[in-house]
Each structure stands twice: as structure tokens, then as C-alpha cells.
Amino acid sequence: MQEFEYINAKTVSEAVTLLDEKGDKARILAGGTDLIVQAREGRRTLDWMIDIKSIPEVNELSYDSNTGLTLGAAVPCYQIYADDAVCNAYPGLVDATIIIGGTAIQGRAGVGGNLCNASPAADCIPPLIVLNATCVIAGPNGEREIPSEDFCTAPGQTALEKGEMLVSIKIPAPQQNSRSYYLRFIPRNEMDIAVVGAGAAIVLDEAKQRIISARIALAAVAPTPLYAEEASALLADREISDTAIDEAAQAAQNIARPISDMRGTAEQRTHLVGVLTRRALNGAIQRVKDDAA
């Protein structure tokens, strides 16, 4: 492992200044469950490691039933699934946080880091996309916000510009009769990276018979996690039916452009997009139906 300097930043502006000064040889350390492994295995060279865990804003976890969730960039998974209000409001996000690594990893790894690592197979990103999450970014020119589906630009690449860092993620408060769901396919029951991941969020009518709107997102079938816009739109204002769900699954398969690698073949992944999209949609619908009226 190469030598590097460790800096413990105390404020967002200090971190941003450092990032701006050091350029791409500086990396932000939050949970470190990706960064330290990458550095140790020589997959990423870095001269500066900027620890942001002492910055108050990146540790914020606050939920309000009117305004929604503010999730600091360094909040680890375990804090999310230990929060009853968050679990109740965003079950699809919780689905992802409980399957990332084991218990020890979940004590460090966070949703913000999962987003910034920009893996095509990141489990947390499809839930963020279906939950309409936005990313709050700080940089030398101040703050800006972008939709979560626009955050990843290529494997390991993000929309962050020089000197910018992710401060927090904002998720709107859930609507009436809405629920989310995320699942992935892995050949084992644990300790695997998603061969395919699918997330869905669904809003039903009062009678829970009709879909008002839906959002579908996919992982591990393209260079970035994908928002399945057409598949989502197909479900708007439709009765719940196998036909409707099959059509959405087909539309989701149409946008998948997977590769074959050691984790799965392209054909297998395309097939699984259909299977998982159906299961995610049915899972989200079932959650709404299971909610007390």
C-alpha cells in the first residue's frame, strides 16, 4: 500500500478547499469500506485522504413527515435501519442498507459513500432514484442540488466537479399509499455483489387497486444505475394487473445494456431485469396493501 497523507477536515469549507487544492489525488474518506480496500489493492492511487466524519453536516440524520429526510453523506447504514421513522417511510432504502456487507461493514459504510463510489451495482442507488432523492453538493462556488439519477456518470465516475463534495441526500416525504422496495439477485444468500438489482416505488389510489404513479430503477445492467423512465411511465394511472407489471418489466429489460463478466452473463442479466422488476413492483404493491388503512 502506497504512502498517503491523512487530513481530518472539520468543516465543509475546509474539505472543499482541500479538494480544490489537491485535485484528483485527494479522496474523501467516510466509511472507507470502498476507498481503503481500493488503496490497499492498488486500484486507486491517492496522496491525500480527507476524512469528513468530523463535519457536522455530513452526520445529519433527520426525518420530518412533512419535509422528508436529510441524510448526511457519512451516515452509516446501521443508523438508517435503526431509525424506526426512516424504516417506516422508506422501506426500499432500508432493503438496501441491510444487505450491504455484514453487520460490521454496515457500522461504517453509508449511502453517501455508496453513491460516490458510483459502482454500477450499488445497492443503495436504485432506492434513491425511485424515492426521488436529490444530492446536495458543496463546492468552491457554493451549493447545488442534482437528482440522484444524474449523480453517477460512468463506473466510478460522478457528476462531482473539481473541489466538490457530497454533503447530504434529501428524500421527499412519502405520499399517501406509497411504498418502496429493493431486491437484488445474487447466487448465494450473502457476501455477493448484485448480478442485477431492481428498485421500485409505487403510489396507489385510496382503494389500493389502481397505480397512480411508479418509479423503477435498475443496478448492474449498465455503466451506471438506471432510472427506467419508460417502464415507470407505463404504469401511471393503470389498474394493478399482471399485464401492466409484465409490460413494465419488458420496458425495463429494453433499457438494460449489461455486460458479461465474472458475476453474470449479459443474457442472464437481461433476463433477470424482467424477473426482478416484477418482484420489486409486486413487493412495493404488497407493502401498500399490507399497510393499515
Added chain:
Amino acid sequence: MSENKEYKVIGTRPIRHDGVDKVTGRAIYGADFQITGLLHGRVLRSPHAHAKIVSIDTSRAEALPGVKGIVTAQDLPAAEDKMADLGEGAVNLKYLCDNILASDKALYKGHAIAAVAATNPHIAGEACTLLDVEYEVLPPVLEVRQAMEPDAPILHDNIRTSSLGETGEKPSNVASHLQHKKGDIEKGFTEADVVIEREFVTGTVHQGYIEPHNATALYNPDGQLTVWCSTQGAFTVREQLAEILQYPISKIKVVPLEIGGGFGGKINVYIKPVAALLAKKTGKPVKVLMNRADVFEGTGPTPASYLTIKIGATNDGKITAAQTSLAFEAGAYPGSPVGAGAMCVFAPYNIENVLIDGYDVVVNKPKTAPYRAPGATNAAFGTETVIDELAETLNMDPLEIRLKNGAKEGDRRADGPVFPRIGFIETIEAAQEHPHYTSSNGKKHHGRGVASGFWFNIGLESSVTISVNPDGTVNLVEGSTDIGGTRASIAMQAAEVLGIPAESVNPTVVDTNSIGYTAVTGGSRTTYATGYAAYEAAQDVVKQMKARAAKLWDVDEDNIQFADGEFSSINGKEEQISFRDLSAKLSQTGGPVVGRATMNPAGAGGAFATHVVDVAVDEETGKVEILRYTATQDAGKAIHPSYVEGQIQGGVVQGIGWALNEEYIYNDEGEMTNASFLDYRMPTCLDLPMIDAVIVEVPNPGHPYGVRGVGEVPIVPPPAAIANAIYDAIGVRMTELPMSPDRILKALGKI
């Protein structure tokens, strides 16, 4: 399980002697070893699967501060094409040396090229990036059938196929061809009413031990070389070092530290000679450790294979003929376990007409190493699947067809040996009677499969000494690495003889200077052969202690009896003394008592197993879940039933991994793309049900307590049993391992 009342210690379940050290983290494993002045070594490995090494320039690495020494194949004594004697079989010395540090060609990605010793591991690692190696890249050959093609890239210009006493004329990747014949194969198939012939492919899989390879070496100024390491056999390490380094065996001491798994993969040496070369060059102790990728890419997996199996039977289920062709990947150098596969392929069945052909084929993958019943699992996958199909065709219960044809005492294997008393039939009967097999399994997408397996087990040399302590305990010194609880199973055999509790025996595994020659912990031999030596050494103690009692009571030695831990005088004087009390009187009766024995027993007795598995298949994703697993096995006599069960469970789990997801995945350039535990998918506890281990005891006539080795055979049946269960669930026969979700989807026509 039979209740055997004749024993006091054997068949009980005492806490293992090494348990406290291991559960408290105090046990010293190879990587834990520390010594003053230690340098750290790192090996540079080939990025190419097949390449000529044109030149190695070490100058930039040498200039890095902290670098203390660099070695390449040039630092090995010039290896000739001669056979090296390793006790257990001769090996071509040049191949042996070239696998340690490549001299002219890199034959697989991960092949060791050079090594650096530095003041810390990070500097050694950085220095490796400064070694300039010029390669001439050659096309790799990565699959056994491709390697056998006449126009395949050739790995070794000097290999000519050795076939049934003849040597081929042209260079070939087929190093050897063997054959076993019994009866008249044509006649056998003519007599059959049903003949089924199928092809099978199995992937390259690794032993997957948790602890990576490690070695620390030190040369004393007087030329004494000491190597501290984890290994399955300190003496085989000593032999390999002596051959590879061309160094006197008496000047090498190998100190075995605790081992974190081996499964056959820690018999061959890799970095131990490298540590020795670096230690010699620097004059300092040098520790070399592998990481997980090094282990996958640089150490022996077990071979991928291609086999055809053809079996014929009459309408009443009698098998009349069986034929196979087994082509095994040896990896970069000859020496796959195809010979063992050929011994096991039809061994469970008494078949009159048999023809077995085996091919040992080199490919651009790491040199294969033993893995738990090496070769037998590949072979049984084919045989046991075809037997299942035969049973189905003949409308017979799959256990019935095995019962009808199962080998018994006096039956001869196609490769020669005649079975002594064996317990195959008893394992089938145990499976038939088990509530698992008698329960229903009617759910949709659920299936049940069965399969059997055989492993011959081995004996080989073991030495044990036992010294008596004044408090009635004994110290037992042995040379067998304890991988699976053998300190306990060996100590218990001595305790039984001495009439003392298992806890009163203190077993210690010692270095090569401190005990007589002892062969590797492998071949399921340790509880059998070292246990046998412990039994004999304890008998020696009893004999000497009888003499002390005779002296004490002033009677003739013939008048001393020993039973239940008590010495007594017969014929006249009525005297009695316990083993413990007599132990306190040794100094006054002539001094210390040390019993000793060396053994090389021939009657290992074969091991058989029959497994039953239920699976659920998700037809949408192709994922197979193991719902229930029952493994019956003839242990001969279970010395410590918990560790027999542990061996059975561990073997089954490795077999499940091999069956479902484990494999080396290669890209076109011959690079393994999944050299990590993340992507080399071994099952975790979340993927497995509790494995129900059923011990059957048909005593082995070749051991005083009837012991048969138990460690290997449980890995043999699982892939076939699971394939048969998948067929039962979804109606497709899987003929390629692993039966991973994508292959299941393909077989179902979903992709």
C-alpha cells in the same frame, strides 16, 4: 450409531486439546511468527497466462531504499530434468523448481517470476512494481479439450505423451495416458438391455482454506536452515526444500505452526523455498506471505475435467459394463489426480467388464494440487449421474440399483485391488432407513437426489513417542499436522490403551528434528496411521510399565497384568497399582519411561459414503437452494464422533460449493477474473442447512480399533447428488459444474 461398550475413551467426545488456544486466539499460525531482524518478502507474479521471459531487470527495484535482496530463478541451483524423490512419489525436478520461480516461461497468470525482501511489506510490494520484466506473450490454452487438439499451443516442448509404455514422437500437452481393463467391455455392453452414455464437464475449483500460505526462513551462519510455516507435512516440506535448493536434508529444520485449513492444498511448497532463497541472500530471517489473489492464482486448484461415462445394465438393474474416458487438467506441469480419479470412478460397484482411460493434460492454469479425495469428485459426478439415469430408465429406486450392484468384501476393482471388509452396502441401507429418505418431497420445484462415493485412503509412515509424567499423565509427541481434530483422535487412542482419560494425554505436534519421519496429513491417513502409531507407542509404554511393576513387587514380568488402567500381579502375590500411582514411582524403579512406535500400515481400508439431498430450484432465476442434506458414511470406528461429523459436514459443504457456484472464471487472455472470496463463490453458513451426518461403523480389519479415514470421501457425492435432485425438481439433467444460476437458466431454455 452403534453403542460400543467395550471402550472407555474411544467413541466419546472430549474437548479437543488445542481448543482453548484456538478459540482464545492464542494459537500461533504461520503468519503470526515473529523473530528479531525480520525482513518481509513479496513475490512478483506473471501478468500473462503464457509467455517467454525475455529478461528481468532488477536495477530500479534494487535502488529503492529498504530493499535488501532480490531473487529470480537464477538463484535456484540449476535444475536438471531428473526425478526428485519426495518420499511419496517422484517428481520432475525442473518442473518443481520452475513452479517456484519461472526460469524460461511463465505458464499461468500468477506464476512466480521474482521476489524481493525489504524492511517492510509495503516497500517489498512497491519494489515489485519496479522490477522490469520483458515478456514475449504467447497464446494460452485454457481448457483440456482444446489442449488435446493437435494444433493447440504447446506449453512444454519436451513433453511427449507417455501412453501404456509407449512415448509419443511430437511435443504434446497430453503428458500421459493410463488405462485399466477388467473383463470384456464389448461383451458387457452386448449383455446390457440399457446403455447410457453421457459427457460431463467440471470447472477448476480451489481448496479455499482461510489461511493463505506463509513461510519464514532463516539461515544460520553454520548453514542450518530453519523454516517456520503452516503445512500439512513438515517432513514433505523438508524433502521439497532439500530437492529444490539442492541442500542437505540434515541441515534443514521445518517447524510446523498452526494451520488454517489445507484440504490437500498445503502439501506442495510455493513460497517456502523463496523465503529460504531471500534469507540466504540477505543473511536475515525473511517472512513471505500470500494474499488471497496470490493463493487463487499461484497455488494448486483441483483440475477442471472432461469425462465420458458409459454404463450398461440389464432390465433387472444388474450393471454389466462401464467405460470412461477421463481427461484432467494438470495445470502448468504434469501431475493431475487423474490416476486417483481412475481408481475411484467405478469403485463403488462390482462390475464385471470395465474399461477406464485417463489423460493427464497440461494447460495454462496453476499447477493443480491435491484437494480432498483428488479426482474422485470429478469422476463420481459422471458415474453417479448416469447411474441415476439408469435407475430412472429401469424404473428402479436409485438406492436399490446401488444396493444391487454395490461392492462388497472380495470384489475386485478394475485397477486391481480386492476389497477387504468394507461398508458401502451399510451406507446405502442407512440412507434408505433415514427419515429423510422415507419422508415425502412432493412440492413443486423441489427435488431429491442421491449419490454415493468412494475414496481409497492411505497409510504411510508415522512416528509417535509417549513419555510418562509422574502425575500419571503422558506427553504424546507426533509429527502429523492437526487440521481436523487429530490431536484429539490420536491422543484418545493412546488414552484407551493406557486406561487414562483423554485429558491426561498432552499431544504436541513437533518439528522435523524432534520426531521420526511422518508423512503428510493427507489421504485421510492421520487418525488411522498416526493413531495406529500412538496405539503401538502406548503398548510400548504398557510393556515398560509392566516391567516397573514387576520390579516394584519383585515378581516376574510375565506375572503382571494390565487392564482398566490398573497393573496387577497374578500367580501368587496379590498386588495392584494404578497407572497413575506407578507413574510416580518411575525414578525409584529405573528412571523415565518413553514409549515409541513407527508405523507404515498397509490396511487403510476404503471409505464409502451415500448422500441424500433435497433442493428447491427458483425457475425464474436459476438459483438452487439446499433444503435438507443427509450424509451416511462408513467411519470404521469413530474415535471422536464430533470430529467425524465435522469432517463429513465440511466435506459436504465443499462439495455443495463445487456443485453450485465455485469455479475459476477466465477471460480470453487467460486471466482469472474472480480471484477473491467475493467473486469465487464459496457457500457461507447462510446458504446451507444443517448437514445431518450419519456415522456407520463397519470396523476396518487393518486397524486395532477398526478406524477408517473419514476426511475425504464426503466431498465425493455432493455434485452428483445435487444434479440428480435438480433433475427431480425441474426435469433437466445438468452435466456441467458448477450448476450456477446462469447454467440452470440455459438448461431451462430461459436464456
